[in-house]
Amino acid sequence: MAAVLAFVETSRGKLKKSAAEILGEGKRLAQKLGGTLDAVVVGHGVTALAGDAGKLGADRVLVADAEVFKAFGVDAYLKALVKAVAASSPRLFVMAASVVGKDLGPALAAATQSALLADVTSVAVADGKVRVEKPVYAGKAVATIAASSPMVVATLRPNVFVPAQPEDGRSAPVEVVDAGVKPDDLRAVVKEVLAKASEKLDLTEADIIVSGGRGMKGPENWGILEKLAEAVGGVLGASRAVVDAGWRPHEEQVGQTGKTVSPKLYIAVAISGAIQHLAGMRTSKCIVAINTDPEAPIFKVADYGIVGDALEVVPVLTEELRKLRE
Amino acid sequence: MELFVCIKRVPDSAAKIRVAADGKGIDPAGVEHVISPYDEIALEKAVQIKEAAGAGAVTVICFGPAEATKEIRQALAMGADKAIHLKDPGGARGPLGVARVLADNIRARKFDAILFGRQSIDGDNSAVGIIVAQLLGLPVVSLVTKLELKDGVGVAHREAEGGTEVVEVKLPAVFTAQRGLAEPRYPSIKGIMMAKKKPVEEILAPAPSGRLEIEKLSPPAERAAGKIVGEGKAAVPALVKLLRQEAKVI
Structure with a gap:
């Protein structure tokens, strides 16, 4: 026993x-x-x-x-x-x-x-x-x-x-x-597993998450977040607004009607920080926010913030992190 | 096709949650309630399946307080045909306790499938649907993003780790809805009018077992005030330094 x-x-x-x-x-x-x-x-x-x-x-x-x-x-x-x-x-x-x-x-x-x-x-x-x-x-x-x-x-x-x-x-x-x-x-039988692009970890188990919000302006700008996630060894997340707009798949959604996460590092890019989003990520160990609006609620929970345009800041951050790895 | 959908009344996701004076529940002042969003997805899917088949009925089952009448009428306005309101006499109940009430009331009824939301957005347990399936001896498929019910068989897409599984299961079975399964509709005026005449069976649920106690509800730990490192791309090197040396996360 x-x-x-x-x-x-x-x-x-x-x-x-x-x-x-x-x-x-x-x-x-x-x-x-x-x-x-x-x-x-x-x-x-x-x-x-x-x-x-x-x-x-x-x-x-x-x-x-x-x-x-x-x-x-x-x-x-x-x-x-x-x-x-x-x-x-x-x-x-x-x-x-x-x-x-x-x-x-x-x-x-x-x-x-x-x-x-x-x-x-x-x-x-x-x-x-x-x-x-x-x-x-x-x-x-x-x-x-x-x-x-x-x-x-x-x-x-x-x-x-x-x-x-x-x-x-x-x-x-x-x-x-x-x-x-x-x-x-076995009553529920798996007939097939549909191929998925990535073999990435589920968001809830990831150590590092790079999340994008509506301030990314459109799905065509996600390339810079993918590169940042790659440079930092993280997986992609998204705000509800972005998922509702169809820019990103729902399994990436962080928040009360998505996934609740507590990674070591959560990088919120162009996310203003709606109450239901903050609820889903506030127990992250370290939160970084990048947003053009210094009054955005995300800065109230972030450990470190940069006020600025994500499209300009993120590529520089990716580059700096890549240098660190080399 | 006889479809059951279990729904829960929960505070809206935009609601600010304050702890009540007794320190064990939430302060209801100013809190709007809704059907839990994943349950709403399950309900929408059930109504769509019924409409496509042109036959059968959707029964909504709600374990909840007297006030849940509002969410039950909403479900009926969205297209459910009838409802069972299992009235909560109060007292703490975990997922097993809630599932027992549901299963005991479902057991003797006839149905092809029971749909749940994958989790309620208040208790966040992701458990009641799965437990009900076990208690009724039925197979269960969780996190369903696509569902077809035909000739006594259910075929579901399930959001598994590392891919989407196509799962086949004999009916009756239990399914829990993930986002993507359906987009809940807004009830039409006609739907709202019709909902008032649809039957609602009211049953008082038994008292809880008392093996589970909510001792305290607290606000989440406040995060220490952070700092704005700077503006624009010029602030990046300072940020990287802080992440390495202060936070030690990269």
């Missing part, structure tokens, strides 16, 4: 960046509860990654490795997690509030009749309760919520928790989880 069970995600033969955050926080909570940390890894050809979970602090690693887990599907993955819960009986189940975690967390909560605390930014355990802080209204307020079900499922917001540092000599016993998933169990 473990105090905490952590589901860690994999991508392209590696643990995802979020795994270190989940295991780091999972370890801290397991110690608080006076118990151990189990990790569960699900996928195809992922058994070799169990060692990495051990290095990141897991005391035991449960592995569900089968072809049926090659692509993510909530039906199959849920079966594996339910089996892992049976093997581990944790007080607390943690996973990332990623695209995958947002499907699996609720499904697991339903399957185990556990309270779900979703997309949280801090977790504490005391007097038999799990207490979290969780941004609500896209971050316009923070709720402190306590849950007391026998197991609690918490999904942790990416880029918020302190990642565990790998310890090279550390290892953990590995146990196989036979989820017993048959192809017929």
Whole structure:
């Protein structure tokens, strides 16, 4: 029996960046509860990654490795997690509030009749309760919520928790989880994956975001933002106005009706800072704003601002950042 | 085609959120409420599917306070045929608690699909639709940007990590709407008039389990005042220096 069970995600033969955050926080909570940390890894050809979970602090690693887990599907993955819960009986189940975690967390909560605390930014355990802080209204307020079900499922917001540092000599016993998933169990079948231009990270997990607003004047000017994003190793975001105008795809939208993000660096270019946009990015660690209007609300949340025309400032910034890289 | 759409009454995204005097909820003064935007997208899609088929009905289901009558009438004006108002007796309820109320009221009814928004814009949990599917033993496809329901099968485009998946699923099934699935319409005058006559079934939801408690609601941490580094491109070198040496983010 473990105090905490952590589901860690994999991508392209590696643990995802979020795994270190989940295991780091999972370890801290397991110690608080006076118990151990189990990790569960699900996928195809992922058994070799169990060692990495051990290095990141897991005391035991449960592995569900089968072809049926090659692509993510909530039906199959849920079966594996339910089996892992049976093997581990944790007080607390943690996973990332990623695209995958947002499907699996609720499904697991339903399957185990556990309270779900979703997309949280801090977790504490005391007097038999799990207490979290969780941004609500896209971050316009923070709720402190306590849950007391026998197991609690918490999904942790990416880029918020302190990642565990790998310890090279550390290892953990590995146990196989036979989820017993048959192809017929998969009710939602992925028939095809449509090609996408980029293999970029989802915005919510990106370290650096370069976002453009209506002040960019038109979609034809996005080339300079793409170059800036490339120079700084970031991904592109957009304001609602820009998405509504059809200049950029909706998956780039940051804000209350788009994605809530907390990257290390958020560069807001030609974005005035509507309340619903600020709600979606105000927890970024460092915010840079470039805008022609010195009174724009974005400057009230920005750490650093440049008052000026984006079309003029951005190429110079890109050039300076490129020089740094060389 | 019998389609259910679950909607939630939420503060408008332009609303300023202030914490109420009890420190546990929001101050309702001056806050406009709307149908949560993703739920509105789900509703629009359901109405479009019904209209294209020329048959069937769209039922709106809303778990919410008495005031949610306004959002229910709005949904009926947008083209839903009838509504079920599950009246919230108050008390804290997490996504599992809300989903139980919905699932318990849906279980005995006949339907081909249930549509949800991918998340409400107040609780931001992205969870209720998925939990309802589990509680009813139905398959679920989340983050749907395109949807076709035909001959007992649903084909959905899902915004997955790294690409769009084309997912096929047997009906009945649950879908959660992502932006792009449909553009919600403004109700016509005729729609608004007709909505007044459409049936709304009212059911009082049971009290919550009490396993979840909202202890406190706080305003977000204020960001420390930033600085304007300068004007125009001349300010760029100073900005880069600050990002490297002070913020240490590049």
